[in-house]
Amino acid sequence: MMTAQFRATASGNALFLCCILVLFALLAGCENPGIVGEDFSDTNTAIVTDTVAVENLETKSYRFFSGNLSYFTIGKFTDPLFGEMTSTGLIRPQLVSSSETVAINANIKLRLVFQQSLVYGDSTQPAEFDIVELDQRWRGNAWKLDDEPQLSNNPPVASFTVEKQDSMDIEMSDTWVQKYTQFAVVDDSERDSLFRLNFPGLAIVAKNDPKMLPVNAQSSKFIIENPESDTIQVNARDWAYSLERNGVPDSPAGTSEWHSTFENIFTFDMDLTRETIGTANPSRVMLVLYEDQTRLKNSIAQVSATAKRADIPGSRLQILDQETLPITLQTGPILSSGTYNKEDGSYRFNITTFVNSILVNGLSPELK
Numbered sequence: 001m002m003t004a005q006f007r008a009t010a011s012g013n014a015l016f017l018c019c020i021l022v023l024f025a026l027l028a029g030c031e032n033p034g035i036v037g038e039d040f041s042d043t044n045t046a047i048v049t050d051t052v053a054v055e056n057l058e059t060k061s062y063r064f065f066s067g068n069l070s071y072f073t074i075g076k077f078t079d080p081l082f083g084e085m086t087s088t089g090l091i092r093p094q095l096v097s098s099s100e101t102v103a104i105n106a107n108i109k110l111r112l113v114f115q116q117s118l119v120y121g122d123s124t125q126p127a128e129f130d131i132v133e134l135d136q137r138w139r140g141n142a143w144k145l146d147d148e149p150q151l152s153n154n155p156p157v158a159s160f161t162v163e164k165q166d167s168m169d170i171e172m173s174d175t176w177v178q179k180y181t182q183f184a185v186v187d188d189s190e191r192d193s194l195f196r197l198n199f200p201g202l203a204i205v206a207k208n209d210p211k212m213l214p215v216n217a218q219s220s221k222f223i224i225e226n227p228e229s230d231t232i233q234v235n236a237r238d239w240a241y242s243l244e245r246n247g248v249p250d251s252p253a254g255t256s257e258w259h260s261t262f263e264n265i266f267t268f269d270m271d272l273t274r275e276t277i278g279t280a281n282p283s284r285v286m287l288v289l290y291e292d293q294t295r296l297k298n299s300i301a302q303v304s305a306t307a308k309r310a311d312i313p314g315s316r317l318q319i320l321d322q323e324t325l326p327i328t329l330q331t332g333p334i335l336s337s338g339t340y341n342k343e344d345g346s347y348r349f350n351i352t353t354f355v356n357s358i359l360v361n362g363l364s365p366e367l368k
Contacts, residue, residue, distance in 0.1 A: 064262030067140030067240030092201025121211025
């Protein structure tokens, strides 16, 4: 028997929707004794649709990288189905160019741009945050989802509350501005290295738990307001987020959790033999994964009438290589992109070309 192990991961801009998937998938194809290219319009040709259950469905934890993505998420929310989730955002500004002037008495504001359409939780309730200095060296490209931010004992740099705003400018404390300015005024070829090594940046920490907010990292900026010269806009140098999840209820029998938060992957085996599929040349093969829509809907309604989980428009399917999994999971080739069907709560992957290739050429040795 030839089998291949696959992994499915949720994707899309909304990072914090969690789905319950019924542990059943359909492999649908057309059974026909003819060869590829035969005229299917022949009225004597029977088009047959069949289903095959995939095997060994399992959710596996994985330490994804969560830095320098298009978005990072801040906030806290308790979901009756998926537990209490807390996301801490990290952000660090670039150092202004040596040709730009930063006055000693300048004001610096952090402009955060939110994706309100993708809020996870109750968008009508205010979410409160503190901005706290970090006490560690870190890089966005190396930060992982379960890395724990080390916060300084200094007072918060700023505090703010988000309701339904698409963006807001948050004024930083004078003490933090002075720390940034001391690097900006250095006239030294090593100024950038000194800044990178000795200026850890900031953590955005949730104080209450009504919702989680995606922040558009590309659009968010630091605004330097000089009293007697031009205002300077500075992009973020690094950004990331960490996620902590507690108090998760047991999944109902026959279901498994599949998160789009980069916490896990969904793996399964498929028997790719002619005996199982029923033909050597299926005209269409679809892998289908279903949500438990009733449980998802009823559980979020327990929070409030205005609470929601944002839709995840897509997912991706890859062949699993155990030896290179840590390297290839986020960068490896995608076998198929799954589209979400709202009507039946399914993710559908077209794997026709792949299955036909396997039936003709067989599996490579590492996938047998």
